[in-house]
Structure formats: C-alpha cells, structure tokens
Amino acid sequence: MMDKIEWYREVLELEPSSKLFFPLARLLVEDGQPEAALETLRRGLERHPEFLEARLFYIEQLYHHGQPEACVAEVTELGQLFASYPGFWQAWAASMLGSGCGDVATALRFLAASFASRPLNLNEVFERGLRSFMQEAQSSDLPRGKALADLAVMGPEDLDAQAHDAFSSPAAKPAGAGVAKGDDDAASFAAAQGRREHPLPQPTPDRPLSLRTRSMAEVLAEQGDLQGALDIYTELAAAAAGSSEQEVLQQRIAMLRTQLEGAAVEDLVPPSPDMAAGKDKLISMLEALAERVEARAQS
Numbered sequence: 001m002m003d004k005i006e007w008y009r010e011v012l013e014l015e016p017s018s019k020l021f022f023p024l025a026r027l028l029v030e031d032g033q034p035e036a037a038l039e040t041l042r043r044g045l046e047r048h049p050e051f052l053e054a055r056l057f058y059i060e061q062l063y064h065h066g067q068p069e070a071c072v073a074e075v076t077e078l079g080q081l082f083a084s085y086p087g088f089w090q091a092w093a094a095s096m097l098g099s100g101c102g103d104v105a106t107a108l109r110f111l112a113a114s115f116a117s118r119p120l121n122l123n124e125v126f127e128r129g130l131r132s133f134m135q136e137a138q139s140s141d142l143p144r145g146k147a148l149a150d151l152a153v154m155g156p157e158d159l160d161a162q163a164h165d166a167f168s169s170p171a172a173k174p175a176g177a178g179v180a181k182g183d184d185d186a187a188s189f190a191a192a193q194g195r196r197e198h199p200l201p202q203p204t205p206d207r208p209l210s211l212r213t214r215s216m217a218e219v220l221a222e223q224g225d226l227q228g229a230l231d232i233y234t235e236l237a238a239a240a241a242g243s244s245e246q247e248v249l250q251q252r253i254a255m256l257r258t259q260l261e262g263a264a265v266e267d268l269v270p271p272s273p274d275m276a277a278g279k280d281k282l283i284s285m286l287e288a289l290a291e292r293v294e295a296r297a298q299s
Contacts, residue, residue, distance in 0.1 A: 001031055017047050022054040025061075034065045086116040087255040090248065094218035116248060221256065230256045 008024035021044030028037035041058040045051060055078065062071035082088070089112035097105035114120045217232035230253060237249040 001027060005031065019044070019048060019051060019054075022051065022057070025054070025057065029061065034061060037061060038065070038067075083115045086112045087251050089115065090252055091255065094221070098218055113248060116251065221259075226256055226260045230260065 005027050008020050011020050012018055021040050025037040025040045038061055045055055059074045089108050093105040093108035217229040221229035233249055233253050237246055240246045240249055
C-alpha cells in the first residue's frame with residue numbers, strides 16, 4: 001500500500017491540480033493516517049471545490065475523527081445546496097421505489113416535501129395519511145363499514161334484542177320446509193336473475209388517481225421514455241388542481257422537461273475537441289513521472 005501512496009504523491013507533486021488527491025486520501029485512511037488524509041482532502045478541495053464525492057468523504061472523516069466545528073461548517077454549506085433542490089429528492093425517491101425500497105422512498109419524499117415548502121410535522125403526516133386511508137377503505141366497502149360502525153355504538157341489550165328478533169321472525173324459519181324441490185330451483189333461478197339485473201356498482205372515473213399511476217410514470221422515466229412520463233404527470237397535475245400535491249407534481253414536470261431538453265441538446269453536441277489535448281497532457285505527465293522514478297533508481 002505504501003508504494004501506491006508514494007506513487008500518488010509523486011503524481012500530485014507533478015500535477016498539483018489533479019483529482020488524484022481523492023484516491024490518495026482513501027488510501028491514507030485505510031493505512032491509518034486520518035490526519036494526512038484530512039490535509040490531503042482539504043488541499044484538494046481548495047483546488048476543486050466542485051468535487052462533490054470528495055467533499056462528502058471529507059465531511060465523513062471530519063465527523064469520525066472528532067472535528068465538529070469544521071464538520072458543521074461543511075455540512076451547513078452542503079446542506080443548503082441539497083435543500084434548494086427538492087426535485088432531486090423526488091427523483092431519488094422514484095428511483096428507490098422502482099428498486100422495491102418503498103420505506104426509503106417514502107422517507108425521501110418526506111424530505112422533498114419539507115424542502116419544497118415549510119418543514120412538515122411527521123406526526124401530522126402520519127395522522128392525515130391514516131385518516132385518508134380509512135376514508136377510502138370505508139367508501140369502497142360502505143355496507144360493511146356502516147355495520148362495523150353500528151356494532152361499535154351498540155350495547156349488550158341492543159345485540160340481544162336484535163338476535164331475538166332475527167330468530168323469531170318468519171324470515172328466519174327454514175325456507176325449505178314444506179316446499180317442493182322444483183320450487184327451490186325456481187327460487188334459485190329468480191335470485192340469479194335478480195343478481196344479473198342489478199349488477200354490482202363499478203368504480204367511478206371520478207375517484208382520485210392512485211399512486212400506482214405515478215409509479216408507472218417513474219418506471220417510464222427510468223426506462224428513458226421521458227415524454228410518456230411527462231404525459232402521465234401532466235394528467236396527474238390537472239387532476240390535483242387546487243390541492244397541496246399539485247406543487248410537487250409541477251416540480252417533477254419541470255424536472256422532466258429539463259431532462260428532455262438536455263437529451264435533445266446532447267444529441268446535437270459533437271464530441272469535445274479537447275480529448276486529444278488531454279491525452280497528450282496525461283502522456284507527458286507519465287513520462288515525467290517515469291523519468292523521476294528512473295533517476296531515483298540510479299542514485
């Protein structure tokens with residue numbers, strides 16, 4: 001490992017602006033040199049403040065090695081950046097949902113909603129969600145829900161009286177007593193006819209669009225069909241007009257449109273002409289490094 005560390009240090013001496021400071025810092029941590037790793041990361045990030053992964057690793061090492069003040073300063077700056085892009089958290093949630101991580105997706109959507117508007121109260125979110133869930137369940141099975149509600153307010157005396165009336169009424173007597181088998185068949189046929197003439201109510205199109213529709217849009221987006229996902233989200237936003245969810249949907253629509261425009265631009269942009277220059281620079285740096293190694297071996 002020390003050979004690798006020395007090799008990276010040699011390269012950084014030749015090319016101080018190289019991003020190789022990041023793998024060098026990782027090796028230093030693995031080798032038990034956290035202070036050297038932190039110093040390497042600090043110097044590298046001064047030259048490359050946009051290097052996000054290196055900054056995340058820097059924050060992680062500051063936290064683990066007891067430098068709270070520097071850690072808080074870095075987290076505050078980066079946290080403000082992440083909080084200003086709630087659409088990123090929505091996209092991450094959609095990705096996790098497509099991977100089957102529903103709980104993680106829900107947590108990410110909660111963060112997205114908190115960053116998009118005022119901070120949310122987790123208890124209030126749970127309470128409203130449960131209330132909505134129970135209302136939907138009751139509306140989809142109204143007779144059963146009403147019966148359960150009636151049982152909840154009945155006392156023991158009411159239950160005894162209801163049972164007595166049911167067993168003492170003529171309708172409670174066996175229907176087959178003194179009736180021929182042919183009459184039984186006719187009664188069964190009439191009952192079947194009644195069921196066909198009065199079919200069960202079908203779901204109305206006015207019911208709210210389900211979360212599965214949004215999931216379908218995210219699956220389309222992940223597969224590259226951005227236009228199809230945009231069409232579904234546009235319909236969802238129209239259906240959610242006037243609700244608090246419309247703002248979140250509009251943010252997702254804006255992000256999809258940006259991705260569509262970016263994809264169109266990428267198709268039109270030719271390959272960068274700087275690739276050859278970058279290759280020549282790398283070759284010259286490696287040649288200089290080889291000369292230094294050879295000179296060290298001869299000395």
